[in-house]
Amino acid sequence: MRDRMTKDLTDIVHISSIALTRRTVLGGLSGGLAAMALPLASAAWATTAAHTIRVGDIAVNVISDGHLEVPVAFQLPRTSGSEVDALFKASGIDAPRQLTSPTNVTLVRTQNELVLIDAGAGSTFQATAGRLADNLEAAGIDRGAITKVVFTHGHADHLWGVIDDFDETERFPNASYVISSTEWDFWTHPDALSRMPEVLHGMARGTQRILKRIESRIERRNSGDTIAPGLTYLGTEGHTPGHMSILIDSHNEHLLIGGDALTHSIVSFARPDWPWGSDLDQDVAAGTRRRLLDQLADSRLPLIGFHLPWPGKGYVERNGTAYRFVSM
Ligand SMILES: [Zn+2]
Numbered sequence: 001m002r003d004r005m006t007k008d009l010t011d012i013v014h015i016s017s018i019a020l021t022r023r024t025v026l027g028g029l030s031g032g033l034a035a036m037a038l039p040l041a042s043a044a045w046a047t048t049a050a051h052t053i054r055v056g057d058i059a060v061n062v063i064s065d066g067h068l069e070v071p072v073a074f075q076l077p078r079t080s081g082s083e084v085d086a087l088f089k090a091s092g093i094d095a096p097r098q099l100t101s102p103t104n105v106t107l108v109r110t111q112n113e114l115v116l117i118d119a120g121a122g123s124t125f126q127a128t129a130g131r132l133a134d135n136l137e138a139a140g141i142d143r144g145a146i147t148k149v150v151f152t153h154g155h156a157d158h159l160w161g162v163i164d165d166f167d168e169t170e171r172f173p174n175a176s177y178v179i180s181s182t183e184w185d186f187w188t189h190p191d192a193l194s195r196m197p198e199v200l201h202g203m204a205r206g207t208q209r210i211l212k213r214i215e216s217r218i219e220r221r222n223s224g225d226t227i228a229p230g231l232t233y234l235g236t237e238g239h240t241p242g243h244m245s246i247l248i249d250s251h252n253e254h255l256l257i258g259g260d261a262l263t264h265s266i267v268s269f270a271r272p273d274w275p276w277g278s279d280l281d282q283d284v285a286a287g288t289r290r291r292l293l294d295q296l297a298d299s300r301l302p303l304i305g306f307h308l309p310w311p312g313k314g315y316v317e318r319n320g321t322a323y324r325f326v327s328m
Contacts, residue, residue, distance in 0.1 A: 056250025152259030183242025238285025
């Protein structure tokens with residue numbers, strides 16, 4: 001797997017063959033970055049105005065689905081309280097009991113396609129999430145114009161939002177769907193529930209119900225596949241077995257949509273080896289984080305993380321033997 005992922009990112013980004021300097025990858029971002037002053041349909045989460053980024057010819061919007069509240073004790077089950085306190089204190093903040101986790105959905109506009117990367121949580125997962133439809137409307141984006149919904153993985157906060165629970169209709173009625181083959185097989189396997197801890201059974205049933213509902217229009221793809229012009233699937237497994245990031249590539253400008261490969265702006269970067277509670281395979285996820293951080297720091301490739309501080313964009317710097325996330 002290590003070789004495959006390293007080869008994927010190297011081949012896809014051509015790190016060895018082009019001068020992927022910070023200027024080349026960030027120029028398009030900073031030049032085109034503009035926070036749009038839009039009215040909010042929901043005032044429950046204060047920072048929901050869409051952000052617009054340009055990557056070559058491709059326009060990228062980040063739209064908030066709200067946020068999640070997750071106990072620290074759940075996410076860091078094998079780390080002592082004193083270690084957690086020390087890490088947060090070193091970053092100048094008191095260690096929280098609850099992690100407030102933004103949910104940053106990405107919308108990618110290419111010449112002929114409008115691609116939504118992840119669909120948010122919908123209305124039944126957590127009361128603080130499920131704002132995507134309102135925030136798309138507030139940004140003047142017609143859900144019917146979205147041509148493709150690409151999933152990074154099958155967790156509720158990324159997938160359940162494709163169905164409107166009020167009337168059981170599809171929220172993106174003209175879209176086709178893309179998921180990784182491994183992810184599809186994992187969630188839809190007849191023995192899926194017996195292969196995962198009981199705490200996940202409710203989520204698995206919800207994801208299975210939705211995947212069955214959209215089965216006739218979902219494509220299953222693999223790492224290295226082009227999923228839309230300028231968009232490539234990149235295997236970043238561990239958080240779930242088939243977790244994918246998406247590399248956007250246009251005119252030598254790049255942006256990685258990292259999904260949940262790097263989920264917390266302090267812990268994932270400063271302590272990538274700490275087991276993370278929502279990772280299904282915590283050892284594989286830690287290995288993926290290490291390799292991804294190494295490659296992102298070397299290339300200065302900018303990143304959007306689904307749960308990183310709104311709107312989730314930044315780059316990776318080395319910090320001793322670990323790393324830090326630099327928001328942009
Ligand atoms: Zn997530």
